[in-house]
Amino acid sequence: xxxxxxxxxxxxxxxxxxxxxxxxxxxxxxxxxxxxxxxxxxxxxxxxxxxxxxxxxxxxxxxxxxxxxxxxxxxxxxxxxxxxxxxxxxxxxxxxxxxxxxxxxxxxxxxxxxxxxxxxxxxxxxxxxxxxxxxxxxxxxxxxxxxxxxxxxxxxxxxxxxxxxxxxxxxxxxxxxxxxxxxxxxxxxxxxxxxxxxxxxxxxxxxxxxxxxxxxxxxxxxxxxxxxxxxxxxxxxxxxxxxxxxxxxxxxxxxxxxxxxxxxxxxxxxxxxxxxxxxxxxxxxxxxxxxxxxxxxxxxxxxxxxxxxxxxxxxxxxxxxxxxxxxxxxxxxxxxxxxxxxxxxxxxxxxxxxxxxxxxxxxxxxxxxxxxxxxxxxxxxxxxxxxxxxxxxxxxxxxxxxxxxxxxxxxxxxxxxxxxxxxxxxxxxxxxxxxxxxxxxxxxxxxxxxxxxxxxxxxxxxxxxxxxxxxxxxxxxxxxxxxxxxxxxxxxxxxxxxxxxxxxxxxxxxxxxxxxxxxxxxxxxxxxxxxxxxxxxxxxxxxxxxxxxxxxxxxxxxxxxxxxxxxxxxxxxxxxxxxxxxxxxxxxxxxxxxxxxxxxxxxxxxxxxxxxxxxxxxxxxxxxxxxxxxxxxxxxxxxxxxxxxxxxxxxxxxxxxxxxxxxxxxxxxxxxxxxxxxxxxxxxxxxxxxxxxxxxxxxxxxxxxxx
Ligand code: 3H9
Numbered sequence: 226x227x228x229x230x231x232x233x234x235x236x237x238x239x240x241x242x243x244x245x246x247x248x249x250x251x252x253x254x255x256x257x258x259x260x261x262x263x264x265x266x267x268x269x270x271x272x273x274x275x276x277x278x279x280x281x282x283x284x285x286x287x288x289x290x291x292x293x294x295x296x297x298x299x300x301x302x303x304x305x306x307x308x309x310x311x312x313x314x315x316x317x318x319x320x321x322x323x324x325x326x327x328x329x330x331x332x333x334x335x336x337x338x339x340x341x342x343x344x345x346x347x348x349x350x351x352x353x354x355x356x357x358x359x360x361x362x363x364x365x366x367x368x369x370x371x372x373x374x375x376x377x378x379x380x381x382x383x384x385x386x387x388x389x390x391x392x393x394x395x396x397x398x399x400x401x402x403x404x405x406x407x408x409x410x411x412x413x414x415x416x417x418x419x420x421x422x423x424x425x426x427x428x429x430x431x432x433x434x435x436x437x438x439x440x441x442x443x444x445x446x447x448x449x450x451x452x453x454x455x456x457x458x459x460x461x462x463x464x465x466x467x468x469x470x471x472x473x474x475x476x477x478x479x480x481x482x483x484x485x486x487x488x489x490x491x492x493x494x495x496x497x498x499x500x501x502x503x504x505x506x507x508x509x510x511x512x513x514x515x516x517x518x519x520x521x522x523x524x525x526x527x528x529x530x531x532x533x534x535x536x537x538x539x540x541x542x543x544x545x546x547x548x549x550x551x552x553x554x555x556x557x558x559x560x561x562x563x564x565x566x567x568x569x570x571x572x573x574x575x576x577x578x579x580x581x582x583x584x585x586x587x588x589x590x591x592x593x594x595x596x597x598x599x600x601x602x603x604x605x606x607x608x609x610x611x612x613x614x615x616x617x618x619x620x621x622x623x624x625x626x627x628x629x630x631x632x633x634x635x636x637x638x639x640x641x642x643x644x645x646x647x648x649x650x651x652x653x654x655x656x657x658x659x660x661x662x663x664x665x666x667x668x669x670x671x672x673x674x675x676x677x678x679x680x681x682x683x684x685x686x687x688x689x690x691x692x693x694x695x696x697x698x699x700x701x702x703x704x705x706x707x708x709x710x711x712x713x714x715x716x717x718x719x720x721x722x723x724x725x726x727x728x729x730x731x732x733x734x735x736x737x738x739x740x741x742x743x744x745x746x747x748x749x750x751x752x753x754x755x756x757x758x759x760x761x762x763x764x765x766x767x768x769x770x771x772x773x774x775x776x777x778x779x780x781x782x783x784x785x786x787x788x789x790x791x792x793x794x795x796x797x798x799x800x801x802x803x804x805x806x807x808x809x810x811x812x813x814x815x816x817x818x819x820x821x822x823x824x825x826x827x828x829x830x831x832x833x834x835x836x837x838x839x840x841x842x843x844x845x846x847x848x849x850x851x852x853x854x855x856x857x858x859x860x861x862x863x864x865x866x867x868x869x870x871x872x873x874x875x876x877x878x879x880x881x882x883x884x885x886x887x888x889x890x891x892x893x894x895x896x897x898x899x900x901x902x903x904x905x906x907x908x909x910x911x912x913x914x915x916x917x918x919x920x921x922x923x924x925x926x927x928x929x930x931x932x
Contacts, residue, residue: 228258229258230258230259230261230262230265231262231265232248232262233247233248233249233256233258233259233261233262234246234247234248234249234259234262234263234265234266235248235266235284236266236269236270238273238275238276239412240412240416241275241276241277241278241416241419242276242277242278242279242280242412242415242416242419243266243269243270243273243276243278243279243280244280244282244408244412245263245266245267245270245279245280245281245282246282246283246284247259247262247263247281247282247283247284247288247289248283248284248285249262250285252287252289252290252327253283253284253285253287253288253289253290253332254289254290254291254292254293254294254332255289255291255292255293255306255331255332255335256293256295256296257293257296257302257303258303259293260303260304260305260306260308260309261303261304263281263304263309264304264308264309264312267279267309267312267313267316267320268312270318271312271316271317271318276318277318277416277419278318278319278320278321278415278416278418278419279316279318279319279320279321279415280320280321280322280323280408280411280412280415281313281320281321281322281323281335281336281339282322282323282325282407282408282411283323283325283326285326286325286326286345287325287326287327288322288323288324288325288326288327288328288332288336288348289327289328289329289331289332289333289335289336290327290329290330290332291329291330291331291332291333291353291354292306292330292331292363294357294499294502294503297490297495297499298490298496298499306331306334306335306363307363307364309335309338310334310335310338310363310364311338313335313338313339313340314338314339314340314427314429316425317423318419319340319341319415319418319419319423319425320339320340320341320415320425321339321340321341321342321343321411321414321415321418322335322336322339322341322342322343323342323343323344323345323407323408323410323411324336324342324343324344324345324348324350324390324399325344325345325347325348325407326347326348326349327348327349327350327351327387328344328348328349328350328351329349329350329351329352329353329387330351330352330353330354330361330363330365331361331362331363331365333350333351333352333361333365333398334352334361334363334364334365334368335363336350337364337365337368337369337372337398337428338363338364338368338428338429340418340425340426340427341400341414341415341418341425341426342398342399342400343399343400343401343402343403343407343410343411343414344390344393344394344399344401344402344403344407345390345402345403345404345407346390346391346402346403346404347390348389348390348393349387349388349389349390350387350388350390350393350398350399351381351385351386351387351388352365352369352381352382352385353385353386353387354382354385354459355382355383355384355385355459355460355463356385356498356502357495357498357499357502358457358458358459358489358492358494358495358496358497358498358499358876359459359486359489359490359495359498360382360459360462360463360466360482360485360486360489361382361482362482362483362485362486362487362489362490364429364479364482365382365482366378366382366463366466366467366469366470366478366482367429367466367469367470367475367478367479367482368428368429369381369382369398369470370434370435370467370470370471371428371429371430371431371432371434371435371470371475372396372397372398372428372431372434373396373397373398373434374434374435374438375434375435375438375442375443375467375468375470375471376442377396378467378470379442379446379463379464379467382463382467383446383450383460383463383464390402400414401414429475429479430475435470435471435472438471438472440468440471440472443464443465443467443468446464447461447464455739455741456494456740456741456874456876456877457494457876458488458489458492458494458495459489459492459494459495462485462486462488462489465481465485466478466481466482466485469481469482470482493876493886494876494877496878496886497875497876497877497878497879497882497883497886498875498876498878500861500864500878500879500882501864501865501868501875501878501879501882503861504861504862504864504865504878504879504882505697505865505869507859507861507862508697508698508699508700508858508859508861508862508865509688509692509697509698511681511684511685511688511700511858512858512859514681514684514685515681518681518682518685519682519685520682520685520686520688520689520690521604521631521633521682521686522604523547523604523605523633523686523689523690523693524547524548524604525547525548525549525550525602525603525604526539526542526547526548526549526550526603526604526605526606526607527549527550527551527552527599527600527603527605527606527607528542528549528550528551528552528606528607528609529552529553529606529607529608529609529610529620530552530553530608530609530610530611531551531552531553531558531559531561531562531563531593532558532562532609532610532611533565533663533664533665534609534637534661534663534665535551535553535562535607535609535610535637536551536562536563536565536566536569536665536666537569537661537663537664537665537666537667538607538609538637538661538665538666539551539566539591540566540569540570540587540665540666541661541665541666541694541695541696542590542694543587543588543590543591544587544666544694544695545693545694545695546590547590547693547694548590548592549590549591549592550591550592550593550594550599550600550603551563551591551592551593551594552593552594552595552596552597552599552600553593553595554595555595556595559593559595563593566588566591567588569664569666570584570587570588597623597624597626597627598627600624600627600628600632601627601628601629602629603628603629603632604631604632604633605632605633605634605635605686605687605690606624606628606632606633606634606635607635607636607637607659608620608621608624608634608635608636608637609637609661612638612639612640612641614641614642614645614646617636617638617641617646617649618645618646618648618649619649621634621636621646621647621649621650621656622649622650624650625649625650625651625652630652631655632655633655633657633683633686633687633690634650634652634655634656634657635656635657635658635659635687636656636657636658636659637658637659637660637661638658638660638674639660639706639707639709639710640705640706640710642703643656643657643658643674643675643676643679643703644676644677644678644703646676647676647678647679653676653677653678653679654678654679654680654683655679655680655683656676656678656679656683657673657674657675657676657679657683657684657687658672658673658674658675658676658701658703658707659671659672659673659674659687659690659691660672660673660674660701660707660709661696662709662869662870662871668869668870669695669696669697669869669870670696670697670699670709670865670866670869670870671687671691671696671697671698671699672699672701672707672708672709672866672870673687673688673691673698673699673700673701674700674701674702674703674707675700675701675702675703676703677703684700688700697865697869699857699862699865699866700858700862701856701857701862701866702854702855702856702857704854704856707856708851708856708857708862708863708866709866709867709870709871711847711851711856712844712847712848712851712863712867712880713871715843715844715846715847716746716840716843716844717746718777718779718843718906719839719840719843719844720733720746720747720840721779721781721782722777722779722903723831723836723839723840724779724781724817725779725781725817725820725821725824725826726821726826726827726828726829726831727821727828727829727830727831728830728831728836729809729813729814729817730745730746730747730799730800730809730813731745731747731800731809732831732833732836733745733746733747733836733840734746734747734748735833736833736834736836736837737836737837737840739833739837740837740841740874740877741873741874741876741877742872742873742874743872744872747798747799747800748799748800748807750782750792750798750799751792751793751798751799751800751802751807752792752793753792754791754792754793754794755782755785755786755790755791755792755798756786756791756792758782759782759783759786762782762783776824776826777903777906779820780820781813781816781817781820784816784820785797785798785799785813785816793805793807797810799813800813838895839895839899841880841883841884842884842892842895842896842899843896843899843907844880845880845881845883845884845892845913846892846896846907846909846910846913847910848860848863848880848881848884849910849912849913849916849923850910850912851863852910852912852923853910853911853912859923859924860881860882860885860923860924861879861881861882863879863880863881864878864879864880864881864882865879866879867879867880881923885922885923889913889916889917889922889923889928890917892913893909893913893914893917896909896910896913897909
């Protein structure tokens with residue numbers, strides 16, 4: 226990346242218009258050299274007597290992706306964005322920002338301070354700061370509100386969504402959209418504005434869209450979202466800033482925003498969400514992969530199993546414009562699966578998240594079949610039938626017979642051994658796990674599981690494929706439960722054992738919700754139904770694969786099922802239900818007391834903090850073992866897995882990040898204390914001990930320099 230302000234923003238005069246070209250790879254972020262370059266070039270253009278107007282444009286068909294996220298939390302250097310905006314806002318020569326690619330966050334804020342904006346039709350604009358735990362701190366909350374009104378501003382800034390150039394034109398965020406040559410059109414536009422003469426418009430001084438704002442809008446927004454936003458700072462501050470833009474004088478509003486921005490910048494949730502931004506991008510990279518290896522081209526996808534999972538995977542595929550053939554064992558299965566897919570689409574039309582035309586276009590890419598021969602021209606086939614090794618092996622044998630050479634043969638198994646499945650084929654190098662999460666059309670995670678013989682090309686292909694269909698890929702190694710379900714098992718087990726020690730299901734749920742999980746563990750289990758897991762356990766008990774006499778085996782779930790308490794659907798589970806309303810049930814407390822008595826487990830009371838620390842420390846210890854065994858490539862991959870697959874609160878950054886914020890030393894203390902009490906289920910991970918001893922973070926960096 227160039228650090229030279231002279232090259233970060235280039236200067237050229239074309240037909241009396243100074244063209245300032247921002248060339249600061251990879252995404253023209255507002256890093257210090259770029260800000261310095263902008264100040265110098267704007268001053269140069271101001272002083273250049275041959276110049277009548279100024280165009281600011283980005284190189285490589287993109288405008289500016291916002292603040293340089295790598296600068297957050299570091300000492301500030303170079304001129305501020307506000308200084309650049311001041312130069313543009315007070316320029317006697319009209320400034321036109323020419324937007325292409327993305328104009329996001331501080332990039333859009335830069336453009337909003339110019340009197341004029343023209344956009345290429347393919348450009349996208351947005352203020353996505355909220356996704357980083359921030360608010361638009363470059364005047365974005367003030368100028369946007371004054372341009373589009375508080376209701377639209379709240380929608381755009383709180384969602385952080387990107388909108389198209391034409392939508393931006395309709396909202397008055399840009400002045401013109403062009404299908405032609407953006408640079409030439411911007412120059413012509415700037416010349417015309419220079420000819421018209423000033424004064425030029427200033428968004429910050431507009432009153433028309435904020436006059437008479439009803440303050441109830443802000444109160445209603447806060448009240449409606451209070452639960453959803455619990456534990457975060459930025460969304461609340463965004464509402465405050467938009468209110469300030471609607472009610473205060475311009476300078477006071479900008480000052481209000483500046484203070485609110487600083488508050489967000491220093492909040493732990495900002496560090497967590499920025500961690501997640503980089504973690505998500507890192508997760509897609511495969512360590513040690515031969516750089517010469519290219520992913521195979523995927524044009525047609527096969528999916529086996531038209532159940533909820535297969536249907537969801539097929540929807541993700543066709544939503545991204547790829548052809549998909551969906552196969553099931555029976556016509557009834559296919560019909561039911563298709564009905565479900567259509568039903569899901571109908572719901573999204575009703576909600577307004579998709580248009581009927583988009584859905585028709587997607588469904589046109591979907592075909593169905595009862596015959597494996599339909600997979601002969603597929604580039605990847607994903608098996609998503611129920612978890613039974615014999616059936617999966619039979620399916621992979623059939624795939625081996627019909628699929629073309631080089632097709633990726635993927636299994637959506639969440640538990641079974643990839644190598645055993647691959648052994649059913651003569652091409653184990655093409656076999657890999659692609660573990661999706663339910664509902665697969667919604668959940669972002671794709672946990673790709675490499676088998677012992679999966680080739681680099683197969684790995685590269687599924688990583689690229691997952692991104693292509695809008696998922697966040699993570700690469701895992703082959704072990705029981707991979708990354709996600711291996712830790713999930715510990716999460717559930719530890720919570721269950723805490724109940725035996727004296728906590729109640731409702732207290733554990735309250736503690737987990739308070740931490741930020743969308744739903745408590747026991748409410749979720751009751752909602753899904755307890756009988757499926759019970760039957761699976763019965764099967765394993767009969768096969769001698771589960772030892773129920775162990776002190777670590779929590780028998781509560783089995784006893785609830787034996788009493789006919791299958792969860793919400795039977796009116797009782799961990800809770801008692803009136804319809805969907807759950808209430809604590811003293812009967813469950815009684816069962817727990819009896820279990821504890823039989824096991825000789827001493828009972829005590831827990832605080833919510835203790836519950837969270839206990840459960841999460843067990844998860845983190847398992848995460849450290851997963852890292853140490855090379856099942857996860859890096860600690861942040863575990864965070865990405867938990868956030869996109871298991872509802873871990875984003876503003877906590879994932880279990881491993883949470884642990885490093887708390888201090889790995891504290892986690893080790895909890896682990897060791899429990900190890901002394903409960904034995905080997907709490908055996909400290911060697912990696913955790915090693916990092917604490919060396920004063921390092923998960924990546925082996927000294928703790929003080931951790932991001
Ligand atoms: C802000 O603006 C605050 C202001 O309000 C306050 C001002 C006072 N900085 O995503 P990609 C890197 S907050 C530094 O794979 P794509 C990224 O890590 C900011 N680096 O590309 C990756 O690096 P690597 C508000 C950044 O084409 C490489 O660029 N803005 C930044 O799929 C390529 O990224 C946002 O939140 C950055 N701002 O998508 C926008 N952005 O190759 C954040 C990216 O080493 N960015 N990188 O892994 C994005 O949404 C996408 O990157 C974008 C391109 C859509 C632009």
